[in-house]
Structure formats: structure tokens, C-alpha cells
Amino acid sequence: MYDMDKLLQDQLQALENGKSFGRVLHGLPEEAKELAPLISLVSAVHTMEHPRPSPQVAQPQRFFKNGRGTNHASQTHTRSQLPWHRLVWVSGLAGVMLVLLLGFVSMVGLGFWLTGPGSARAATLMDVSGQVEVASQNSPGSWQIASNGERVFAGSRIRTGSASSATLLFYDGSRSNLSANTDVTLNTLGGGWQKNIQVGMIQRSGVTNHSVVPLRGEKSTFIVHTPLGLASVRGTIFNVAVDNNGQARFVVSKGKVLVSNQNSQIYLIAGQVASISPDQGLSAAAYQFTLQGQINSIAPDEWIVASVPFSVTQQTVISGSLQVGDYAVVEGHLLDGGNRIADSIVPATETITTTSFTGSVDSTGVESWVVGGVTVKVNNDTQIDNDIQVGDPVRVTFVVQEDGSWLALKIESLVEEPAETPTPTPTETEIGATETLTLTETVTPTMTATPTATLTPTGTVTATVTSEPSSTPVPTFTPTPSATITATVTVSPTAVTNCTGANPQPKGLSLAQQYGVPYDEIMGWFCQGFGFGEIDLAYGLSRETGVPVPDIFEMRRSGLGWGLIKQRLHDTIAPTPTPNPGGPAPSAIPQPTSLPTITPGASSCPGPGRQPLADNIAQRYGVSYNAVVSWYCQGFSYSDIDHAYQLSQQYNVAVADIFDMRSAGLNWGQINQKLKGGNPGNHNPPHKKRP
């Protein structure tokens, strides 16, 4: 038996901590699915626009002219003490203004619609802690103290001081957390009515952590520019750190990230890290290690922290004057063979010891595993995730034993769940993502100019399209109002076959063997952004249905989730059902008389990935996921669908009949009344009556 109050709070806390809405819903136990609508409601309240005080109230000088004790009580009530004849005059003027305003609004209405919802053109600052300041595009030198709930727009620059942080919440629920001493500019911020978003930010310094909701539609982008390169994603969790020299480090916790600079690009998968430095350029993708503990020794080329030795190079950024005995946090990457290279060493704020690394599983055993070439012991206390296979990326948390061997405390799978695979396909970017255009050697970009209200760094367009090496690699982004130019990039399946840093990639090898196809073919799909789980699904479905693999991936690219793809493929080969002579089987839940069909034009509905809300409704009412999605694709909202199934159960009426009533223009009150047997025209709920 769950404590629902506590469980709800835990889920809301997870949402506030940056866990995606979808994951929170998926994480709900079966018995607690009733909480899903409440979590949806909280998410809606979080993201909706709340009122703002008028500018007069926003001026503190109005109240604090002389510091403490200023008595301004009379001022606060000035408006309510206006003489009546002035009120009449003001009302008349307001009426005239209203007429003019309505005319103006009707003229710009269409244009406004085309620019997408207002909430997509702003991000909300949350969890503001310490010194966080915002400068608007119009007043770049005028820093204002940021407050919780404040909305920031394209062109805004946000910076955090020491021991300070803030979170940017975007229209679709994606979040970017800004750590201390971070400086970012939102150069692109826009989106459409279907929750597709375009986010572009320039990170000049500091550390940002991004939790990106799987992007909807081909027009969605989420790009983080750094002085030397950028990260482009379609749904993932990743971290970007930029030091004072502009050197950037990208770490991926979940999903995939395309990292690129002017010369090259790589995909990072969960557990991997890459960096871009002025002299070394873009590094290869590598697995990572993190150590926190006491410094055991310091030598010019090698340090030991928490009993783990690692190399220190000229690229290693060391903060503060650390000495043996101090506690430090070390982050670094692993070379082939397991050599550890530190990327950064900073003083630790806590005197605790934790050590971990990531890698792909080379072998598993009862007493030891080999991960990324490193042997770790396991025992009965080691927590090991289920279903880990050789080749899977994992994170190993370990302790160093007295004999120097490593004992794994926990081995976590970093393999994505296929249902939520974010597919960061390199099929699009904005012109601001200048470096990506170097793909022109292997791809065919088509550019379309789309006027939008977003701001893009147009200053670099010419220099980058020509791909000329620049003597000053730091891109200077000057946000100015302009049209957004979108480059559509299509990569052939075999254009790039090594984008993981590991060659051969064990999982790719195993899939190639399993399906008897060339390794390069598998990696071709992987390097286009399909996860190994998806590739496995596609080849499995192809084998099952006879539909060619490229056609299946094409369906996926069009935005269909794997559930719908499966359904369509099976529909094409399913035998004609024979009628049941005894009539339909009795069911507690009325089923639709016919499953709604999905119109061909709605192929992008409801977007990639399994829809958590549809899942939730399906589970609560014991109907198929596809049925729910089909209604959604017919234009009914999830609220409508929820309501329809609820009434269907309550009155034992086919849900299709209820949707028919809805489509005929009846509102829910009238439908409810009709189902009760009353006259829908007379419905008037008690709460709506005048007192």
C-alpha cells in the first residue's frame, strides 16, 4: 500500500529537480496511476504564464526612497481615490483606445499565430539562488537582479555569481540549470503550437546541465554554442562546462549529443565525454571517470586521489592551490587501455569519497567484470542493473580495496529505453550552428529561409558557410533580429560509420552478427542518430514483417513512435479477422465500435517516442495505447480522451459514441446530461448559477 501523499510529493520533487515529465509519469507504480493527472496539472501550472505586477510596482524606489521607514501609504491607494469625473474621462479614452487596439490586434493576429505561442518565446527562471542577474537584449549593460518566475526572452543574457544558480524552464518542459559563475545568452527562443521548440544559447563560461525533453517534430532544435563548438540534441541529459580559455567539455548522462566544431563532429552517447580546446580541437569521444576524495600524492605528471592514479597534462585545468591531504573532485576521460587523463581538478566542498567511471562492458563474470578494459570485482553486495549485456555502456561506482583491486559497489546500465529514445538525428540545425554546415562534403543541405521572431547570430553566417578556417576561433555572436535559416541535412546510412570513439563498437558488432548484416550498415544507422535499441527493433521488425529496414527507419523519421510503427507493419501483414459468430465478447469496459483511423497526413502525430499521457490513460482504462493515440491524432486532447473513457465506463457506452457527441458540438456537461437521459440543453451546473 502506497502512501499517496508522500508518493505524489516524491514525484513532484523529482519534476522540480529536473527529471523529465515523461520519466516521472513512467516511474509511477501501477497502483499510483491516479496521480498522473495531478502531476500533469502541476506541470501545466508550472509552465503557464502567471501575472506580473505593473511597472510602477516593479520599481523599488517607489517604496524605498529613503531606505527603511518610508511611509507611502497614501501612494498605494492613489488610484482608488481618483475623482469620479476623471474616472469617466479615463473610461471614455480607454474605450477609444480599446477600439483602436482591437483593430491593431486583428491585423497582427495572423502574424502572431505564425510566430507560435508566446510562452514558447520565453523561458522561465526558476530555483534562483544567490546572485543571478539578467540583461535584456535592449539594455545589454544593464544587469537586473533575477527573481523566481521571471520570464526571459531571446537576446537575454543571464549570469550567476559564486555559490549561485538558476534554472531556465522552456516551453516544452526542457530545463537548463546554470551553475555558479556561468554566463549564457539565449540567442534563439521560439516554438510552435505543437510544443516544438527552438532553443539556442551561447555559453561563454561556467557549467550548464541540460535536461531536454525529446523534441517534437523536425523543426525542433536545442543547441548550446560554446566559443569553440556546439552541442545539438533532440532529447537527452547533458552537461557543458566552459573554462576561462573557452575550452569546453561536454558530458552526456542520457541519450546522445552531436558535438561539432568547424572541422569535425562526433556523437556522444551516455557516459561519454569530449572536449574542444583552442589548440587540440575536438577530441575523440571517450568514456569518463569521476573521483572525489583525499589527494594521496601530487607529481608533475601523475596525481593520486582516493587511491586512484591518473595523468595530468597541460590541458588539465586545476583550480585553487591543492595539496596532499586536501579533498578534491577530479573529472577526466579514459583512453583506450584504461589510462586516465584528468580534465579538471577542483577543491571538494565535502570530505567524502566517491569514485566512478563509465565504459562499455567487455565481459561479465561471477567474481569480476571487465568494463572499458578495466577489471572490477563484484560480490553479493554489488548492485547490478538488470539486462546488462556485453557491449552496453555502464557506469561503475567502485571502492579501491587494500590490495589495490577495485570492488564495484554499483553497475548501472546507461542503455536507453527504446520507448523513450530521443534520436538526436543530425537532420537539422540552424545557421547559428555554423560548424555543422561543414557536413556539406557528405550531405546535401537544403536551406529555407523562414521568417520568425527568433534572434539568430547572423554575424557568423558568411564566414561559416564558406567553412574558411578562422584565425580567431571564438565566434562572436551578436544577437540581432533576423530570419532564421534552417539547413536540412540528410546523411546516407553509410556516410559515417565510426562516431562512437570505439572501433569496432561491441554493440554494433553484436547486432551485425545477430542479423547477418555488415557492421558498417549497423553503424551507419547508429551514426545517423538511431539508438542500438532502435536498430535492434527495426531489424527485428523487418525480419518479422518483410518490410525493408530503410522503410522502417523512414517511418521513424517521419515522427511515428515505435508502437505505431509496429501496429502499421503488423496491420499490413495481419490476416482478415473472422467474425465472431457469438457476437462481441462481454467486456466491463465498452470498446469503440471501430478504432479511429489515422489520416495519412497525420503521420507526425503524436511525435516520436511513446506518449506518457496516452500510456497513462490506456493503463487506467484498460484500453490499448494505440486506441488512445488514435483519438489524439483525430484532434481530441488528452483531457477529452480521459473524460470520454471515464464517461464510457460510468455509463457503459461505447467511447466512439461519446466522441461522436463531442464532434457534434456538445460540451461535456451536455454529453453527461445526455448520457444520464436528461435534456442537454438545460444543463446548468450548480456552481455556475448566479447567487
Place this chain on the structure above:
Amino acid sequence: MYEVLNTDTLVRARSGDSGVITALYERYRLVIFRYLFYRVGDEQAAEDLTSEVFLRMLHALDGYRPQNTSFQAWLFQIARNLAIDHFRKTNLRNHIQLEENVVSQGEETDAAVEHRLDNQRLRQALAKLNEIQRDVIVLRFVAGMPITQVAQTLHKSEDSIKAIQRRGLQSLREILTEWEIPYV
């Protein structure tokens, strides 16, 4: 994240340091205003009361004991007390206004006019909740306050707040569903 007001800041604020006072005002004015807007249901009154909250804060800073309660919780206690006073003073007038607004909303839904959830509809829906549920929902999800501080502000245990939070959300959901206001 709601921060703890450190001793230095408190001392400076008490001594009338306009920089610190302005910073506090800038930091909290928006969330206080929004709390009051959803609490009293009138933008103009919320603006006036927001000003009043900070004036009272200035007068009461000497009595603030950071060891007993967080600064944010204390500030919201002031706001809540002012909102209660406001209701006492203008009980009848506000009551009628609020009901009229709800009636207007009801007529729209009767005409099958669909609308997304916006702040006016949220305010009207919140007005249907009981006082404590409304406080918890606004403090938690509009002001973004953690549960511990909501408990401090409302002088209740965290467990109570969790229970009120769930019941309040359930009631709010039922109201929005009845009014046919989609939120997903």
C-alpha cells in the same frame, strides 16, 4: 532554490541599507505579487498589498528571528496575514466579484467555448478551493516554495502539507474538468 538570508544581509537590511532592501524586494516581489493575486483575486489589490508586504517587512525586520523560520516563509506569512485582513475588510464586495467572475466563466463553458488554462481561469478555479488548499497550491506551484517552507509559512507539519497538496490538486483537477478547461 530558496536561500537562507545570511546574518550580514540581515544586519544590513535592519540598518536600512537601501541596496540590500532593494535586492530583497527585487528578489521576492514577483512571487509575493503572484501569491497575492491568486489569493485575493484582484490584480490592483495584489499590487497594493505587495507594496504593503515590503513595508511591513521593513518595520518588522528587527523582530525577525532567522533561527525560527526562513526569511521566505516569514515574508509569505506577512503576505498571508495581509491577504486575510484584506478579505476581512472587503469581504462582501470581493465575494460578489468573485462569484460574478465564476458565473461568467460558467456561461462561456455552457456555450462550449473551449479555452486553455490561463491565470484567470486558474484564479477562478483556486477560488473554489478552501483557503488552506489554495495557499498550499499557490505557494508550492506558483511561488515554487519547497514543502518544508510551506509548512513553516502555514504553521503545519510537512505531512499535513503533503496531504493538503494532494487533496487540493484533486479538487482543482475536478473543477477544471467540470469547467472543460484542458490542461494537457
